[in-house]
Amino acid sequence: MTAKHHHFAAAAQYRAACDCLEKRKYGEEVARLRDSLACVDEALKETRYINKAVLSDLNGLKNKVQEDLKRAVKDNDLIYLIPVPPKSELKTLDRASMVAAKVSKEVSDSSSMLGDHGEFGRPLFAKLVPYSVHVAASIYADRRDRLVNYTIIDELEGLTNKIHELLQSLHLPG
Numbered sequence: 001m002t003a004k005h006h007h008f009a010a011a012a013q014y015r016a017a018c019d020c021l022e023k024r025k026y027g028e029e030v031a032r033l034r035d036s037l038a039c040v041d042e043a044l045k046e047t048r049y050i051n052k053a054v055l056s057d058l059n060g061l062k063n064k065v066q067e068d069l070k071r072a073v074k075d076n077d078l079i080y081l082i083p084v085p086p087k088s089e090l091k092t093l094d095r096a097s098m099v100a101a102k103v104s105k106e107v108s109d110s111s112s113m114l115g116d117h118g119e120f121g122r123p124l125f126a127k128l129v130p131y132s133v134h135v136a137a138s139i140y141a142d143r144r145d146r147l148v149n150y151t152i153i154d155e156l157e158g159l160t161n162k163i164h165e166l167l168q169s170l171h172l173p174g
Contacts, residue, residue: 002042002043002046003043003044003045003046003049003050003054003058004043004054005043006039006040006042006043007039007040007043007054007057007058007061009036009039010036010037010039010040010043010058010061010065011036011061012093013032013033013035013036013039013093014032014033014036014061014064014065014068016032016093017029017032017033017036017068017072020032021072025082026072026075026076026080026082027076027080027082027083027084027085028084028085028090029072029076030069030072030073030076030084031084031085031086031087031090032090033065033068033069033072034069034084034087035087035090036061036065037062037065037066037069040058040061040062040065041062043058044058044059044062106120
């Protein structure tokens with residue numbers, strides 16, 4: 001993590017130095033290139049923990065920064081003569097906003113999208129009842145069926161058998 005932190009810091013300073021070159025801030029360019037080289041060296045101290053691809057990227061960045069630093073120092077010393085500010089005077093690099101949060105209408109105003117007249121209809125689990133209610137309903141159904149079967153139907157069948165026996169004993173049609 002330390003190596004990646006310094007790697008990204010070095011790349012950011014290098015890009016800021018390229019921006020300084022375009023804006024003709026030659027002293028600041030030299031300072032940023034020196035800071036970038038220092039960050040690359042800090043990242044390379046963690047060589048044993050770094051992936052080979054990242055290591056080759058770091059070495060490529062170091063070579064590019066060294067070449068640009070030599071050119072920038074030479075140009076500044078011979079042509080521009082602009083003082084190089086110390087690192088403490090450099091403006092810190094601001095974070096770039098890469099994305100903007102956008103919330104879709106379906107998420108932000110979901111209550112209007114649901115219902116009988118909504119675009120999505122009824123909520124998916126609107127008729128879902130709690131498990132305890134389900135258990136209570138099944139216990140009630142079992143007790144009701146047991147009561148009807150044992151007290152009413154058994155009694156009715158017993159009385160029906162008695163009446164058939166009585167009718168047969170009297171030789172009457174059932």
